[in-house]
Amino acid sequence: KSGWAALFTVGLMLVLLLWLTPALYHVPQSVLAAVVITAVSGLIRPATLPRLWRVSRVEAMIAAVTWALTLATAPRMYWGVLVGLLMNLSHFLYLRLHPRIIEVGLHPDGSLRDRHLWNLPPLAPRLLALRMDAELDFASASALERRVTEHLAAHPDVLHLCLLAQPMNRIDVTGVETFAQLLALMQSRGGSLHLSGLKLPAEQVLRQAGLLDGLALHRTDTDALAALRRLPETACPTAA
Structure with a gap:
């Protein structure tokens, strides 16, 4: 019923293989074959x-x-x-x-969903709002950075980036470096970087790296939408 059962089984098998195999010498092979077949028959489904x-x-x-x-x-x-x-x-x-990265929009039911899948308008004219359904680590960081840079290259008028960070349970060193690059990129464009729903373990990593001072941190998506509405060059739609 617990992980200790697996450890006990491994230990028992090691003892049998190292010290008790001579006792099986006189057991007929047909009996050993029956034991093996009985053990693996339940695996054939x-x-x-x-x-x-x-x-x-x-x-x-x-x-x-x-x-x-x-x-x-x-x-x-x-x-x-x-x-x-x-x-x-x-x-x-x-x-x-290849994590799932979507640009979110405000659905008529008040939730934030895939903007392109549901044919939703952007949250604001000069805002890119993304949600990555993965941890921000060495495997997914390059995909997020590539998605942001490609969108900014195709839309040079975008000034603000909002990351919905609820799925980001962990951020490693590569994720911190990528996050710092995104923050510097948005600041170089005269814009800002917003984080919504960041969990405590990820927040502690970014705080230790000294990156939370240069961005807007929002506890919930509702707080993020309210803050984005107050930006002078963005206008978020009203939640349904």
């Missing part, structure tokens, strides 16, 4: 793959390839496990390197 396909086709393909290679390379089954591990790791890194 064909109905799981169709359900996994409906949830995530990429993960379903990884599972199918791992299963097929494990059978094809038997008795050297570690090749199938190794390929499955590498495919899973590659998929994980791809998701970390």
Whole structure:
């Protein structure tokens, strides 16, 4: 029922492999085979793959390839496990390197949603409001910086940047450097950088780096919208 169970199992297996394997010498191989089959029979669940396909086709393909290679390379089954591990790791890194970054707009129900998906107007004429659904770390920082710089290059009239930081549970050193670059970029344009909903662990990192003094920090999205309405060169729409 807890993580200690896994540690106990690992310790027990080490003891068996190191000191008790001679006791298995006289056990017939058919009995050992029955033990192995009984242990792994519960792992064979064909109905799981169709359900996994409906949830995530990429993960379903990884599972199918791992299963097929494990059978094809038997008795050297570690090749199938190794390929499955590498495919899973590659998929994980791809998701970390390509986080979901959306420009938000004010929905008629009062929530902030994907502006382009819902065909919403921008929060303000000279404002870029973004939400990145990931931690601000070495994997996602470059994607955020690229998204901001590309938008500013295409819209030179933008003066203010607002980051909805609720999903940012952690900021590492690379994230701090990227954040400092974005802050300097907006200040060089004569504008400002706003943060909304920053959580305490991320706030402590930015405070220790001395970056909170040069930006506007808002506890909630409502506070951020109210502050953006007071900017002389922006005019936010009224919440529904």
